[in-house]
Amino acid sequence: MLSTAGSPGSPQRHRPGTPRPVAVLLPGQGSQHVRMAAGLYRVDPVFTAAMDEVLDAMAAEGAPELRAEWLAERPTVSIDHVSRAQPLLYAVDYALGTLVLGWGVRPVALLGHSVGEVAAATLTGVFGLRDAVALVLDRVRRLATAPPGGMLAVAATPEQLRPFLTGDVVVGVVNAPRQTVLAGPTAPLAAVAESLRDSNFTCRRVPAESAFHSPALAEAAAGAEEFIASVAVAEPDTTVYSGYTAARLRREDAANPRFWARQPVEAVLFWPALDALLAAEGDVLLLEAGPGQGLATLARRHPAVRTGGSSVLALLPAQPGPPAADRRSVRAAALALRAEGHAVDLAEGL
Template sequence: MPTASGDTGADRCRAAPTGPAPARPRPVALLLPGQGAQHVRMAAGLYPHEPVFSAAMDEVFTAMGEDGTRLRADWVAERPTVPIDHVTRSQPLLFAVDYALGRLVASWGIRPAALLGHSIGEMAAAALAGVFDLSDAAGIVLDRVRRLLQAPPGGMLAVAAAPGELGPHLHGDVVVGAVNAPRQTVLAGPREPLAAVAAALAERGFTCRPVPSLVAFHSPAVAAATAGAEQLLASVRVRPPDIPVYSGYTAAPLRAAQIADPGFWARQPVAPVLFWPALDALLGDGAFLLVEAGPGQGLTQVARRHPAVRAGRSAVLPLLPARLGPPRADRQAVAAARAALLAEARLPERR
């Protein structure tokens, strides 16, 4: 998830949480990224070297049937047949990688105390927490993707400004699609109106950066395409979460009524993402070690701005490198993160 300035935070990437060691282990909360975090071969350097991660990825691919076979082939390819930013690749692969990394962390003996997903990351959180069976979650993701194929061409734009500053400049169905930080807002809308808004904002001195997306996620532009998604969701069994899930759509822990409401899940591609308010709610409930379990370090960079992290009460730890590198970089990053997590949890290394 790029910032409006284009800084990925790589210069500040460390193998351990920042700040002094806490007096007692902090509970772990997983941050699960969504659209914009994807890149070619994201986390593929772990496959097949991390057996738990690899088995979880294969489980997702199997649940997705023939689509899963094509997804796996494009995921490990240097030159995918379908571009990674296409909705049929970005969304299901982000879901799969987030889910598999969550399973990997759990295999280290770390039980997360909370989950917070951004966009499609909330579906991964729901699967990890047991709200949906993996097979059902995979089917919901594929159904969402197929519907979004019918959406008009659109996009997303990260702007270094508060939502209130941008309101007077929005038109042509361009809306606030996500609030990632106090001055990091993502706009979404149809392609041509979004381009016009971007040009006007740049002319007025706003710093803007496109978010890798070919769809206007989290805007009314996709409402017609996603209509009817409730039918599948109404047929799927849901359960109370085994782990609290802080919703990026309500900025609060998921309630039973929301979990049971097919419309709540069906509206997610249209509804704005309130990541910063959700993060604020999570960190307002206590100190956490925030672990970004997904590609890149976009959520890590955002979370480092939070007052609770800057004050040292909470800390942030990414699992993967900030950007695409050689396959060994994925393995080295995960090994360093694992050591840091086990050290904070006072757990011994297990071979």
């Protein structure tokens, strides 16, 4: 679906007066909120068509009606439940990525966080949309049977946290040098959180009702490999950096059903993957295409951004707000891309 002239080699430094290439960041579990990106629906035709395409495909695969749930101020099922967060995050990431492509922007690379990696794979042609939707829904149905669990963001390095890890609690996500997310079943995770707070670590629960990226989901995820083996897979037509290998998504990874089946269980290495992207691609404009600005906030801490070589934009507001806030934020991002030198064709109403 995408194409780019980018290829491995020496990283490119930004030359003043020329636009930096765009690398798209696609967030995952924890970034979801009620009516995320809904302010763009029925306003931007590209975003609307992409959302409708995904939600219609999900309905055809037997998923519950998600459009009304997504647009509701008070949905009947918590947005943090796996049956809502995962499919709607995928849909919003995919639709926002499609919106950026509709502007005429051709990214040099994409980096997805958790389910955002499936969206990145769809946007780059690894999966067809219907197959990706089937993969996401199969994952959701399996994970819905997992025991209750959660995730805990801690201001510490993985090494600092290892003495506190007991039972089934593990490092689930490495977001930044001192931002680590733990994952595990409810009771053990609560005990670890109490110990960490007693030791003066700053902790915050991540909006999740499952222990994503931990062995607690291994039993529920079993069998996914056989299902994914039936899905058609192609090599990405644009570079994808994987949060599971912290490197470029290789042909053999993309074609390996186990690679995709194990993602809910394996740790997300976002910061090492971002580091690899910036080291290989050089000076870029990192554009977060998803709800919130969690990945943009993390990316702004990277030395390549702090020194001014690379920069960061986010399509949507940092916090949930009224529909007009979504539109203002997208318009501001589009104007920033224009100022950078990218030709962006905005829809009327934005």
